[in-house]
Amino acid sequence: MRWTWHFGLGRELGYAFWALTFFEGVFGAYIAVWPLWIERLGAPISVIGLVLGASGLIRPFVLGPGSVLLGIYDTRFILIGARTLSIAGLILAAFATSWPLLLITVVTSSIGELVFPALQTYVADNAGDDPVHAFTMVITIGPAIALIVTPVISSIAIAIGGIPAALILAAILTMIGLGFVSRMEFTGGRTAVNAAEKSSYRLALAHTGIRTLMIVHALTIGVLAVGSSLVSNFLEIERGFPPSLVSLLSAGAAVGTVTFGFLVSRHSGLRAAPIGAASIACALTAMGYLLLATQTWLPLVALALVLRGGLFSTWSLFLGALGSIAPAHLRGRSFTIMEILGGSAMSFGPIVASQLWKIDPRVPFVGSAICGGVMVGVLVAIRHRRELRAPAATAASQA
Numbered sequence: 001m002r003w004t005w006h007f008g009l010g011r012e013l014g015y016a017f018w019a020l021t022f023f024e025g026v027f028g029a030y031i032a033v034w035p036l037w038i039e040r041l042g043a044p045i046s047v048i049g050l051v052l053g054a055s056g057l058i059r060p061f062v063l064g065p066g067s068v069l070l071g072i073y074d075t076r077f078i079l080i081g082a083r084t085l086s087i088a089g090l091i092l093a094a095f096a097t098s099w100p101l102l103l104i105t106v107v108t109s110s111i112g113e114l115v116f117p118a119l120q121t122y123v124a125d126n127a128g129d130d131p132v133h134a135f136t137m138v139i140t141i142g143p144a145i146a147l148i149v150t151p152v153i154s155s156i157a158i159a160i161g162g163i164p165a166a167l168i169l170a171a172i173l174t175m176i177g178l179g180f181v182s183r184m185e186f187t188g189g190r191t192a193v194n195a196a197e198k199s200s201y202r203l204a205l206a207h208t209g210i211r212t213l214m215i216v217h218a219l220t221i222g223v224l225a226v227g228s229s230l231v232s233n234f235l236e237i238e239r240g241f242p243p244s245l246v247s248l249l250s251a252g253a254a255v256g257t258v259t260f261g262f263l264v265s266r267h268s269g270l271r272a273a274p275i276g277a278a279s280i281a282c283a284l285t286a287m288g289y290l291l292l293a294t295q296t297w298l299p300l301v302a303l304a305l306v307l308r309g310g311l312f313s314t315w316s317l318f319l320g321a322l323g324s325i326a327p328a329h330l331r332g333r334s335f336t337i338m339e340i341l342g343g344s345a346m347s348f349g350p351i352v353a354s355q356l357w358k359i360d361p362r363v364p365f366v367g368s369a370i371c372g373g374v375m376v377g378v379l380v381a382i383r384h385r386r387e388l389r390a391p392a393a394t395a396a397s398q399a
Helices: 011-030 034-040 045-070 075-094 099-112 115-125 131-161 163-181 201-206 208-228 231-237 243-249 251-266 268-272 274-294 298-307 310-325 328-359 363-382 391-398
Strands: none
Touching: 011 075, 011 115, 011 131, 011 163, 034 045, 034 099, 034 163, 034 231, 045 075, 045 099, 045 115, 045 328, 075 099, 075 115, 075 163, 115 131, 115 310, 115 328, 131 163, 131 243, 131 251, 131 268, 131 310, 201 208, 201 328, 208 274, 208 310, 208 328, 208 363, 231 243, 243 251, 243 298, 251 268, 251 274, 251 298, 251 310, 268 274, 274 298, 274 310, 274 363, 310 328, 328 363
16 A cells, blocks of 8 residues: 555545644653643642643633634634744743743643644544544544654653753644644535534533533543643652653553554444443553552553553544534534533643642542543443434434
8 A cells, every 4th residue: 555644544634633743742742741840940749730730720711712713713823823822832931940930831832722622623524434533543643653752752852951852842843733734724624514503602512412422521531630640740759760761651651542543443343432442441541540559660650651541542532422423513612612621621630639649649540540440330331322323323223
């Protein structure tokens, strides 16, 4: 088979693949050492949790109105402007001398996240008849590979120039991602929507399947985020690992995400049942947290971080499920709400984790694993509900 730059996805999805790959690479470049940088600038653990969670408070005020603007003004212009602000915030963070300055970076990064619901809608609009496969390739595998590569590059940069070098690397990757966004056509590939089919947040929430997915997604991501939030601090403080090794080990989560993503993309049963696949990913994540809390041997710690990649697989599988059931005219609002709820759940995870840390540094991981097990049961229980099935599948079952 002839190799193509878009891996057989087509030009439009190819642009989305590479844009999201580089944008996710931004997180891979600095997110593992971001809590350490906050700490280095003088913030105690309790404040670290608040800084990490601050974006959860900002996110609704950015993504909600931003999604409306995307439907009125030029999408590319808004996304490029939003991400340019995030570049400025990353550069500011690299040269910050006190932790309060990092709150500006939190704000600019939250504005830059407007790109994610916009590109998720773009993928769904161009996905054809197999949205789960499209989301697995574009949202999971590409970005996860970036999360394998960029922590390695970042660890080298940190060893040479310290943590600020990772933030500069993140800014450079953002610029490259914007290059692909600038070539994307945000209207040509979309499904035509009848003028009578109005789109609003109220209509999206009134859809039973969409509403159910959003609630379960937010709860699942929320409980798993508690265990994921302070991994870097735990490895440095409790296990004594240096920042460069912490950054390198963080690539393990991406290895797990890529592995599971390939399994889903090649297994028709998992593609047809994204909620069931999400329950498996959630269970693997919970197992990883238990290993992290109880084991000190480096290979087992590395395995725990690989299993942690189930968190990101779970998220993308929910997106694929949403793309399957959401009517075209509700996709934009639906992905925005899911991004707000899921992202806020991720952001509040550190706040909860920092409080549990005061009891014992292992409590956030054990507690998250237990609650994750509960969510596995919930996902298994709802996976066959009619409102969570794609319209085509529902019609076929009724024929």
